[in-house]
Amino acid sequence: MPSYGVSLLSGGLDSTTVTVLAKEKTDHLTALTFHYGQSHSKEVDCAAAVARSIGVPQELLDISFLGKVAWYSALTNPERFPVPEDRDAARMGNSIPITYVPLRNTIFLSLAAAYLESQALHAIEMEGLSPSDVQAHIYMAPNAIDYSGYPDCRPEFFQKMGESLGYGSKLWTEYHVPLQIELPIIEMSKADIVRLGMKLQAP
Template structure:
């Protein structure tokens, strides 16, 4: 798969973590002009946004926008946006959606990405959904990605006016069926500096990871399985 045409604009959701950094590198490799999009949504720390800024610059994004969207105003529902909940340090029960799930987060962020892509004259959105080594979030499944892509083509001027598959919106989730180790190996082959990334749910202001939360656990296991030294900065 390659870009529709050289330097076609694409919006990439960039959290500052390992997965989204790899996805940005993939989009660049495919020949897209990458417009990185991050959100200050009320998450527990801003160090992941500092990481996103570093990653966008080092991987050559055309521009990087950070949108303020305060999901803390909707009290309850997630340990990432409500301090009344503790970030869990052990896996939940099988098939249980964890308390770190943020209600409708990917749908909200993809909707903003869709608006920016259409304004840019682009037809491609990339995000780091993963259905293998992940936390069980409902908005990271292949069915969800297909559903949002269908919505994108129903809800936009471009989608309604298009009569060809080649001129319709596409939502790309290139790592959705990859293990964490495979994601790390792919990122390394594309020149991603994972020491710049922050995946921890509760990193401190300097970006130091707790080493205990589920995101840290999955990241550690990924580097171990890949046989690559873990460059994460831990507390």
């Protein structure tokens, strides 16, 4: 059963580990890297190096408009909102930090789903694959640290987004192929992720 997948690759530890894992589990994987004027722009170069190292095709997508619409964030507007140096959980409390980018993962997931759906629809409608033989997976790398502070990194967010993507897609509506959101490190600590990365020999 051919599986198609996209993995959101930023170039950091978490997304690198997940992308290596996704490669093992997916027949046709593409790494998607979004460049939106984020303050950690060096990660874009790292993402390209990772994709080359593990032999996965990469699409670098320029979505610089995101910094203009989601401007209330230290990651998209660091001159106005400096990135805090201390993200200690005890000090953060229940507040959402200024490093939160408004609806970033909603946008990322929508773009990733559109790319993946295009691949899956092409396989079904142009290559003649049976819909029952096609799988479609979106790999992302949120973890326990992320969802403690960011609403769009929490398990319930991804569950609802998965449902919404299905209702809005031809792939599910006509062919009943779900766009499955895969979150393999969602419950892991950083130490767990490091151990997994070493086990997978992630670069």
